[in-house]
Amino acid sequence: MDVDIIFKIASIGILTAVIGQILKNSGKDDISTLATLAGVVIVLFMVVGLIADLFSSIKTMFSFASLLL
Secondary structure, three states, X not given: XXXXXXXXXHHHHHHHHHXXXXXXXOOOHHHHHHHHHHHHHHHHHHHHHHHHHHHHXXXXXXXXXXXXX
16 A cells, blocks of 8 residues: 555545635535535545455455465
8 A cells, every 4th residue: 555545635635624614714614515525525435446455455365375275
């Protein structure tokens, strides 16, 4: 796992927080909530992709282990 993905998730979080605060201070609370929700969904899709890669790697490791027995 690269450190790049951690920086990407952190940058999306910081950007979402800044946009949320700007929108909230300008009186657009509902749009602020939608922007925050969009940030969470983007990060969730990134994490789901990483978890899928993890399960694929685990499946490959166990298939190699069964061949050795």
